[in-house]
Amino acid sequence: MRILVVGKGGREHALVRALSESPESPEIFCFPGSDAIFQIAKSVPADGLESLVDWMAQNSIDLCVAGEESYLVKNEGLANLCKKAGIPCWGPPKESAQLEASKEFAKEFLLRNQIPTARAVTTSTMEEAVTAIAGEYPTVLKFDGLAAGKGVAVCPDEASAYEFLNEVFTHQRFGPGRVLVEQCLTGPEVSIFAAIIDDQYLIFTPARDYKRALDGDLGPNTGGMGAVASRQLISAELLAQIEKEIVQPTVSGLCSEGLPYRGFLYFGLMLTPDGPKVIEYNCRFGDPECQAVMPLVKGDLAGFCLAGAKGELKPDLISFDDGWSVCVILASHGYPESSRSGDVISGLESPGDHRIYHAGTKLAEDGSWQTNGGRVLAIVSQGQDRQSAVASAHAATDLVSFPGQQRRRDIGILNFD
Template sequence: MRILVVGKGGREHALVRALAESPGSPELFCFPGSDAIFELAKPVPVDGLETLVEWMAANAIDLCVAGEESYLVKGEGLANLCERNGIPCWGPPKESAQLEASKEFAKEFLVRNGIPTARATATDTLEEAVAAIAGEYPTVLKFDGLAAGKGVAVCPDEASALDFLDEVFTQRRFGAGRVLVEQCLTGPEVSIFAAIIDDRYLIFTPARDYKRAQDGDLGPNTGGMGAVASRQLVSPELLARIEKEIVRPTVDGLRKEGLPYRGFLYFGLMLTPAGPQVIEYNCRFGDPECQAVMPLVQGDLAAFCLAGAKGELQENLVSFSDGWSVCVILASAGYPESSRSGDGISGLEKVTDARVYHSGTKRTADGAWETNGGRVLAIVSGGDTREAAVADAHAAADLVDFPGRQRRRDIGIFNF
């Protein structure tokens, strides 16, 4: 089997490694990829989405796996182009990927289908947003578009809200777009992942990520400073409720509204006192949750995704460990406001009992590793208990260093 994975970060590194460990030993390719990914998959000599799909068609690719969300909605859409060229794609078409690409589209979908979610108002200007907030803090502000995990702000007061609205409407940090002013929900968060194939689905291992930069959930929002994954994270009773009230109605809504879907769908949930509610959808695996979940997936992920892309749900091809997995992110100096590249990374060779996924690194001319982005590395360890996985992951993370390194030391500990 010949598989091409689209993306370049730590999530894609984890997907590529999981696919590489499938029993059939598939031949792997990746675009745009990274130096670390290219130790497992071959690079593809193309310069864009359309030439990528042409290359896949010319090189007998059996399956395209969408890792990075932007390609699903870029141009005509990755899955749409794949379908036109007869290439099975594990990832939804552009029209369905609007669930992630547009916060407003997702909110309207949730409301139409009676799926629990926070109240929200769409606004076109800074003044409209301030009026919609109406002095009620904390409030949640969401840019209506893709923003690499940085388009959402939980604002405790007027000053923080005005700062974010200035970034969106005045500085145009994320480009043109509206802002959703949303009710601030309270409670622990959980990420639910489902492999959706038309009207059927399979729920993968739940996870919880850590968005804030500093210990104790303090500091600015980031793309994620770590994650914990386990079947034990959510009780069977709560998972059954989530399936009944959120997952099944989402799948039914997609079918009813003529939105085809074959691929992973991420449900970002808040477990409020009134019950689970949807914060957001992502039309792919989460990052860094993917790095925590993939080591718990057993079986033949490659065959599972190929069958799914062809419309068949073959649950017998995968199973899930009952243990725990903890992912600790090492980030570069300045993150999340900025990132610094070119800092030498030391200690990777000392990590022997944990998995290392590269999010933002590159090889130097002499073969060493250096930083090349905001989130640099994900150090992941598993165990039968959460405490064992936490201890091993943090011990492994202690072995790796680079100038300006940032990390949280309470991943897997805080909020448990």
């Protein structure tokens, strides 16, 4: 089996490794990839989506796996181009990927299908947004488009709201787009992942990520500073409620609205006093949740995704470890406002029962690994109970270092103890 994974970050490194460990030992390729990914996968001589799909067709690729969200909605769309070329793609077509690409599209879909979510108003100017907020704080502001995980702001006061709105409307940090002014929900968050194949689905291991930069959930929002994953994270009763009220109606809504879907769908949920509600959809695995979840997936992930891309759900091909997985992110100096590259990383060869996924690194000419982005590494450990997984993950993270590194030391601890 020949598989191509699209993306370049820590999530894709985790997917590439998990797919490569499938029983058939598939041949893995990646685009655009990274130095670390190319330790496992082979690079592809392409310079864009069209040339990539042409290369896949010419090189008998059996399966394309979408990792990074932007390719699903870029130009004609990755899955759409794969379909034209007759290549099975594990990832939704462009029209369905609007669930992530447009917050407005997702909100209207949720409301049409009576799926629990927060109240929201779509605004086109700063003046409209300020009017919609109406002095009610905290409020949630969401840029209506892809923003690499940075397009959402939870604003406790007027000053923070104006700062975000200025970034969007005045400076157009994310490009042109509108803003959703949304009711601020309260409660713990949980990430639910489902493999969706037309009108069927399989729920993967639930996870929870830590978005704030500093311990105690303080500091600015980031793309994620760590995550925990376990079948024990929420009760079986709560998972059944989420499936009945959110997952099933989402799958039914996709089918009834003629939105084809074969791939992973992420449900970002808030467990409010009124029950679970959808904060957002992502049309791929979360990052860094993927790095925490993938080590808990056992069996033939490659075969599962290939069958799914062809329209067949085969849950017997995979199983899920009942233990815990904890992922700790090491970020570079200045993150999330900026990042620093070129700092030498030490300790990557430290022995231990843990996994290291590269997100923002490069291999220097002298053979050393250096920082090359905001989130640099994800260090992941498992355990049969949360405490042992937490201890192992943080001990493993202590072994790795580089100048200016940032990390949180309460991953897997905060909101539990």
